[in-house]
C-alpha cells in the first residue's frame with residue numbers, strides 16, 4: 001500500500017478508532033473500580049496518539065509553526081482545571097456532592113437508574129449538552145461572557161494544546177450550567193464521571209491539527225471539521241457549532257454549520273490580545289485605558 005493510500009485510510013479511521021480505544025480503556029476502569037487511573041491512561045494515550053498524528057498527517061501545514069502561546073495555553077488549562085476541582089470541593093462542602101450517589105445506591109428525582117449504563121450515559125451526555133450548548137452560545141452572543149471566551153478564540157492556529165485553553169471564569173460558567181442539569185435530574189456519580197471523560201476525549205480531538213475525514217460522524221458528534229468552522233473570524237461561520245460533544249442542540253436551535261469547502265486557515269479574534277498569560281487572565285476586568293497601557297495597539301472593538 002502506498003503512503004498516500006495509507007494516510008487516506010488513516011484519515012477515515014483515526015477519529016472513530018481513537019474514540020473507541022479511549023472509551024474501552026475508560027470502561028475497563030469503571031468496571032474494575034479504577035475510573036480515575038484508567039481515564040488518565042486513556043487520556044495520556046490520546047495525547048501521544050494526537051501528538052504523533054499531528055506530525056505525520058497535519059491538516060494545516062501553516063498551523064505547525066509556533067505561535068508563542070504554548071505556555072499560556074497550558075497555564076489556562078491548569079488554572080481552569082484547578083477552578084473546576086475547586087468547584088467540586090466546594091460542592092462537597094455545601095453538601096451538593098451527597099446528591100450524587102453511585103448508580104447502585106438509592107437516588108432521587110427522575111433519573112432512570114435501572115436503565116442499562118450505556119443508555120444512562122447517552123441521556124447524561126445529551127442532557128448536560130443543553131447546558132454546555134447555551135453556556136457556549138451565551139459566551140458568543142453576550143459581550144460580558146465573550147470577554148472571557150475571547151481568550152480561547154484568540155489563538156491563530158488549532159492544535160491539541162488549545163484543548164483546555166479557557167479563562168477560568170469561562171470554564172466555571174459551562175461547568176455550572178452543564179452540571180446543574182445533571183444534578184437537577186438526579187444523575188448518579190458514574191454519569192458525571194463518564195461525561196467528564198467523554199468531554200475530555202472529544203475536546204482533545206476537536207482541536208487537533210490532524211487530517212481526518214468524518215462523513216456522517218459529524219452529523220452526530222462534535223468533530224475537528226465542525227469546530228474549525230467555529231473558530232472562523234467570519235461570524236456567519238464562527239457563531240455556529242456551539243455543541244461540546246454531540247450536535248443535537250445545534251440541529252434543534254439552527255446553529256449547525258458545515259459546508260463542502262475547507263474551513264479558514266486564518267483564525268483568531270478581531271480584538272488585540274496580549275501574549276502573556278497573566279495579562280490574559282486580567283484582560284476581561286480591565287478598562288480600555290488599562291488595556292492600552294499593556295497593549296498600546298488596543299482599540300475598543302464594537303461587539304457584534
Ligand SMILES: [Zn+2]
Nearest residue numbers: 136140149230
Ligand atoms: Zn467558542
Ligand SMILES: [Zn+2]
Nearest residue numbers: 152207227231
Ligand atoms: Zn475551540
